[in-house]
Amino acid sequence: MKDISQKRHLAKTITWRVLASLTTFVIALIFFREDPLAAEKATGVALTESVIKMGLYYFHERIWYKSNFGLKSRRSAKKIE
Secondary structure (H helix, E strand, O other): OOOHHHHHHHHHHHHHHHHHHHHHHHHHEEEEEOOOOHHHHHEEEEEEEHHHHHHHHHHHHHHHHHOOOHHHHHHHHHOOO
């Protein structure tokens, strides 16, 4: 079961990062719109932000997965087993 959850977290990380990076690209493109290199700069910002935040999100998700914070049902299920 552990392997499945890691794959799920990785898939969630990638799909979220694609959506978030597209948003960052559009915002950066708007900010740089007067610059002839606007698309190149927006791409650089989006790619850099993507790589850094994808790693941060994955580890953040794994930490929360291991945490029991706010999960009363998880403790109850362990007692039943």
